[in-house]
Amino acid sequence: MRLTVRTDLALRALMCCAANPSVALRKADIARICNSSENHLAQIVSTLSAEGYLNTLRGRNGGVSLGRPADEIHVGSVCRFLEQAVPLVECFDEARNTCPLKEHCRLKPALKNALSAFYDALDDVTLADLMEENTELNSALTMSGSGPRAIGSNSKMESSYECDTA
Numbered sequence: 001m002r003l004t005v006r007t008d009l010a011l012r013a014l015m016c017c018a019a020n021p022s023v024a025l026r027k028a029d030i031a032r033i034c035n036s037s038e039n040h041l042a043q044i045v046s047t048l049s050a051e052g053y054l055n056t057l058r059g060r061n062g063g064v065s066l067g068r069p070a071d072e073i074h075v076g077s078v079c080r081f082l083e084q085a086v087p088l089v090e091c092f093d094e095a096r097n098t099c100p101l102k103e104h105c106r107l108k109p110a111l112k113n114a115l116s117a118f119y120d121a122l123d124d125v126t127l128a129d130l131m132e133e134n135t136e137l138n139s140a141l142t143m144s145g146s147g148p149r150a151i152g153s154n155s156k157m158e159s160s161y162e163c164d165t166a
Contacts, residue, residue: 001118007082009036010044011075014053018070018131019141024063033141051081070131076123088115 012034017025031041045064048054055067066073087093091108099105131138 001088001115003079004083004086006040006044007079009034009041010048010078010082012036013041013044013048013064014066014073014078014127015130015137016141017054017064017066018127019138020143021066021070023143024057024061024065025143026063029143030064047082048078053078066127069128071126071128073127074123075125075127075130076119076121079122080119 013030016030016033027041027045028038030036030045031038034041036044045054045056049056049064049067052067053073055065057063057065088111089108091097091099091102091105092111102108
């Protein structure tokens with residue numbers, strides 16, 4: 001199984017927000033940490049916020065934060081949500097399936113079972129599971145310096161700050 005870059009970056013962004021639970025992060029900083037373009041990340045953030053995985057707040061004190069507790073965000077549901085429009089193989093897309101073997105092939109049900117098992121395994125993993133007692137990951141994703149605005153504060157967000165990525 002292979003996840004799309006979109007899903008990979010979405011999971012990175014969610015982990016970044018989980019590592020900074022009391023901070024509204026700027027998309028530019030998440031993009032930098034996640035090694036993504038800001039435009040690509042903005043699309044992902046929009047999609048995740050529409051589904052309630054992220055909260056976004058515009059304006060001077062705005063930013064991105066988790067939309068629900070990390071222990072309520074299951075990796076399988078995030079992946080399933082983001083990957084639902086991407087068929088694993090051509091025959092999974094009935095409208096565009098041109099495979100000449102489709103009438104006699106036994107591979108499709110086997111692949112459906114494998115895909116289901118893949119998502120089922122990820123359903124047992126929460127965002128909190130990925131972050132808990134994972135000092136190195138938290139260190140790589142935690143914002144440091146004076147830039148991020150603590151949620152609930154009225155302080156102005158700075159235009160730049162340091163990020164621990166080691």
